[in-house]
Amino acid sequence: MKYDFESSVGYWVTIVSLAYRKALNEELAPHGITFRQSQVLGWLVHDGVLSQSSLAAKMEVEAPTLKGLVDRMEAAGWVKRCSCMDDRRKKLIRMTSAAEPVWQKIADCARKVRREATAGLNRDETNQLLHLLRTVHNNLILRSEVPADEIQIG
Amino acid sequence: MKYDFESSVGYWVTIVSLAYRKALNEELAPHGITFRQSQVLGWLVHDGVLSQSSLAAKMEVEAPTLKGLVDRMEAAGWVKRCSCMDDRRKKLIRMTSAAEPVWQKIADCARKVRREATAGLNRDETNQLLHLLRTVHNNLILRSEVPADEIQIG
DNA sequence: CTCCGTTCGTTAGCATGCTAACAACGTATT
């Protein structure tokens, strides 16, 4: 019983994701930062200050995964954990001044790889790709939020 | 200097890849197998016998990554390493008979998640998505094979 | 105010990714 990987969205999304991350990691390596770490800085630039849980939600990873990311970035001096006055459970993550001069280079690397990845695609095709990926993502998110076998109205 | 993740192919491919893997892992967990391990069996069903290096190439991962996969699957009894007569360096991977009864269930899980992921997309849109992902993948592969700063014809 | 369920961050343990460096083997060159 065969299974056709070549026509599987999961297969292609997996290997494109690996290839994209690898490409960007190569660009970022000289700056001592990784793909996911650069995304953390991106969200901090975008939103200012974020708690670990909200950052985890934005990056679509679980809490322990984000903790590891923040641990390494705090050790490297890119970010800092601050206590939250309103809620003593929360720890607010903010970018340090040491990270600011590097962010410009990171954004340049990200744009470069993005340009290379979408070479040969016109604006419509790129938008179509993003639209289709959002649709698939939404399908998978809804799936985890409302598993079919848990819908039991008594 | 902001960077717009929402319109980044890399961002969406990353989180869709994570969501897809997570969904399939949930389906496969009862069978004691993981997403990547199921793909190994898929390739073995498709091609019969494969050396580790050719399997790594098909799965788009590096040799040490594939070694870990095969190590765990051999320990679980799904696959077996066999020596190769023609080339004593190679180790041929083949599926064991113990894995065969599970493969049908794995393929069913894969088809189920695939159907859920592409819900709301017609055949044309799905093909378009696969086509665009292949294009992006090809761009990134070419990039790593011919880095621009290494083209130096003297 | 106390109890109880939820949320937040952490820990432990495992699966998957990578690069760098190595030994063993194959192959081409001299």
Next chain:
DNA sequence: AATACGTTGTTAGCATGCTAACGAACGGAG
């Protein structure tokens, strides 16, 4: 044959992913 170079698989070390289980803090019900 001897040398050199490429290929194959392994090891070590690190970065990212996950679930399960936990303590601390919040918030609402009684």
